[in-house]
Amino acid sequence: MTNRSRIDFLLLAGFCAFLFFYGLAQFGLIGADEPRYAQVSREMLEHHDWITPTLGATPWLEKPPLYYWQAILAYKIFGVSDWAARLPPAFDASFLVFAVYFFLGRFGSRSGSGAALDGALVVASCAGVIGYARAASTDMPLAAAFGIAMLAWWSWRESGKRIYLALFFLLIALGTLAKGPVAPFLAVVVIVLYAFSARELRLVLKTFWPPGILLFCAVALPWYFAVQVRNPQFFHEFILEQNLGRFSHNIYHHVQPFWYYPLVTTLAVIPWTVFVIAAFIRMSQNWWSNRKTPAESREKTEKRVGGIKKDEQIQAIDPHFGLFACCWLIVPIMFFSASASKLPGYILPAIPAAGLLVAIYLLKNLQAQERSAKMLSLLHAMVATAPLVPALLIAYLITQHRLPCGRPLVGAIAIPLAAPCDSDPGCAERGSGTEAGLGNHRSNHVRPAPRARTCRHRNTSTAPGRLSRAPRTGIRSHVLS
Numbered sequence: 001m002t003n004r005s006r007i008d009f010l011l012l013a014g015f016c017a018f019l020f021f022y023g024l025a026q027f028g029l030i031g032a033d034e035p036r037y038a039q040v041s042r043e044m045l046e047h048h049d050w051i052t053p054t055l056g057a058t059p060w061l062e063k064p065p066l067y068y069w070q071a072i073l074a075y076k077i078f079g080v081s082d083w084a085a086r087l088p089p090a091f092d093a094s095f096l097v098f099a100v101y102f103f104l105g106r107f108g109s110r111s112g113s114g115a116a117l118d119g120a121l122v123v124a125s126c127a128g129v130i131g132y133a134r135a136a137s138t139d140m141p142l143a144a145a146f147g148i149a150m151l152a153w154w155s156w157r158e159s160g161k162r163i164y165l166a167l168f169f170l171l172i173a174l175g176t177l178a179k180g181p182v183a184p185f186l187a188v189v190v191i192v193l194y195a196f197s198a199r200e201l202r203l204v205l206k207t208f209w210p211p212g213i214l215l216f217c218a219v220a221l222p223w224y225f226a227v228q229v230r231n232p233q234f235f236h237e238f239i240l241e242q243n244l245g246r247f248s249h250n251i252y253h254h255v256q257p258f259w260y261y262p263l264v265t266t267l268a269v270i271p272w273t274v275f276v277i278a279a280f281i282r283m284s285q286n287w288w289s290n291r292k293t294p295a296e297s298r299e300k301t302e303k304r305v306g307g308i309k310k311d312e313q314i315q316a317i318d319p320h321f322g323l324f325a326c327c328w329l330i331v332p333i334m335f336f337s338a339s340a341s342k343l344p345g346y347i348l349p350a351i352p353a354a355g356l357l358v359a360i361y362l363l364k365n366l367q368a369q370e371r372s373a374k375m376l377s378l379l380h381a382m383v384a385t386a387p388l389v390p391a392l393l394i395a396y397l398i399t400q401h402r403l404p405c406g407r408p409l410v411g412a413i414a415i416p417l418a419a420p421c422d423s424d425p426g427c428a429e430r431g432s433g434t435e436a437g438l439g440n441h442r443s444n445h446v447r448p449a450p451r452a453r454t455c456r457h458r459n460t461s462t463a464p465g466r467l468s469r470a471p472r473t474g475i476r477s478h479v480l481s
Contacts, residue, residue: 008101008117015124016097020090020133025083034136037063038085041071045080051226061237065223066145066178067138082136089140093133096144096352097124103151104359107158107321119359128268128344128351138179139345145175146183147352150328153191154321157203162211169212173219180243184216186332186349194327197287198320246341256342261333264344269354276354279361280329283322322360328353 029035036055043054044065053060053068070088078084101120123129132140149171156164168187175183195203228234245251269276332350336342 005105011117012097012101012120012124015121016090016094019124019130020093021087024086024090024134025081029082029085029136034085036060037067037136037138038071038082041068041085042075042080044068045072045075051223052230059231059233061227061231061234062242063138064177064180064238066141066174067136070141071136085136086134089135089137090133092140092144093124093129096129096147099148099151100352100356100359103155104356107155115359115363118362119356122272122358123352123355126268126272126351126355127270128348129355131268132345132348137345139348141178142175142183143348143351145171145178146186146349149175149183149187150190150353153187153207154324162209165207165209165212166215169209169216170219173216176216176220177223180238182243186335189335190324190328190331193331194324197291197327198323247339250340254341254343258337260342261337261347264347265329265333265350265354268344268347268351272355272358275358275361279322279357280326282361283326283357286319287323287326322357325353325356325360329357 029038040053040055040060043057044050044052047054050065050069050072053063053065067088070091071085074084074087078087097120100123101116103116104119105116129143132143149168152164152168152171156162156168172184172187175187191207192204195201241251266273266277329350332347336346339346
């Protein structure tokens with residue numbers, strides 16, 4: 001491990017510790033799901049039963065056991081508490097972030113570009129990742145397992161090493177244990193859509209590797225068989241009702257319009273929404289313009305990626321990965337948009353793809369020595385500072401239960417709007433990586449203005465809100481109406 005890698009590792013560890021772990025015990029379990037999942041895990045621990053989830057000593061078969069198993073381990077190590085119940089998703093999110101870093105470091109960046117660190121930090125700082133990493137739920141275990149599995153599949157596609165394909169099947173099996181058959185289904189659809197779009201249909205047949213399928217079955221199926229034997233109603237409750245029933249009928253009154261998930265996705269990738277949209281449009285345009293001849297498409301795209309030498313191409317990301325990330329992003333959005341039951345957490349498996357699209361977009365701009373448009377950078381800065389508005393008003397809303405009037409409201413809105421404009425207008429052009437505000441790229445020298453001025457990059461991420469403390473005795477919940 002080089003000195004640069006050690007620094008990156010410590011930086012990522014610090015970011016993950018702050019974004020995912022800091023303040024987990026500041027408030028009790030909220031909503032309906034967090035207390036339920038924590039209680040199911042505690043009952044499984046008390047009964048020494050790793051097969052049948054129970055709630056109030058009654059079998060509760062709505063979700064597979066991966067989160068419960070992780071929470072049981074956390075309870076055994078740290079004791080039963082709200083903080084321990086929230087640890088598994090925080091660790092899962094950290095694993096995902098480090099997987100993105102190692103993936104981009106191996107397949108996505110040249111020495112000195114910092115794309116691996118940028119990509120990992122972009123994924124870590126997405127609002128959806130931060131929110132669900134701090135919640136005791138099954139959404140982050142699925143998103144982490146699915147996201148790392150997609151990276152493993154692409155690593156196999158790039159290198160041809162079967163160890164990556166075996167890792168893909170192992171992680172999809174864990175995703176199946178996290179939330180059911182949706183994990184292998186989404187993986188198959190993403191791979192088929194990419195293979196069809198890139199005209200690499202042989203990849204689909206090669207993916208169905210018999211030893212990998214056996215590994216998937218060996219990891220995922222034993223629990224399903226065991227719980228079915230112990231609880232004959234499992235197939236009806238979990239497969240027919242919780243999966244097929246939720247998708248085809250509004251059983252639990254979670255109806256939302258068709259455009260619900262595109263909106264949720266734009267919010268979940270804050271503060272990178274502007275760059276995600278720009279990257280998706282750019283990748284779609286590249287695919288559309290080069291769709292006729294795959295070989296020529298690859299050659300043309302490689303020429304655009306900064307003229308990398310052949311001995312450096314192994315360290316530069318494949319141009320087709322942008323297309324793969326687009327497929328990965330849109331498949332969960334389109335699939336769950338067709339569902340009759342919609343919840344925000346369903347879309348979480350798509351968020352890592354959005355972060356990777358941003359990393360690819362910035363990497364290609366860096367390699368081609370392009371400069372982002374000032375308007376794009378300004379829009380990004382405005383979106384990134386928009387969360388300051390509720391952050392500045394939250395204390396007033398909690399104490400007064402209403403919005404302020406007059407100068408306080410105007411000030412709360414004006415400060416975030418003024419923040420992007422307060423920096424030097426040329427700030428977006430002074431460094432290669434200033435669009436993201438992350439990484440450690442070498443800045444380009446510019447002739448100083450008569451009055452020296454420092455281009456200040458503002459870190460607009462805010463720490464989680466502090467709510468009133470409750471007695472820390474076992475599992476506690478504050479159910480929101």
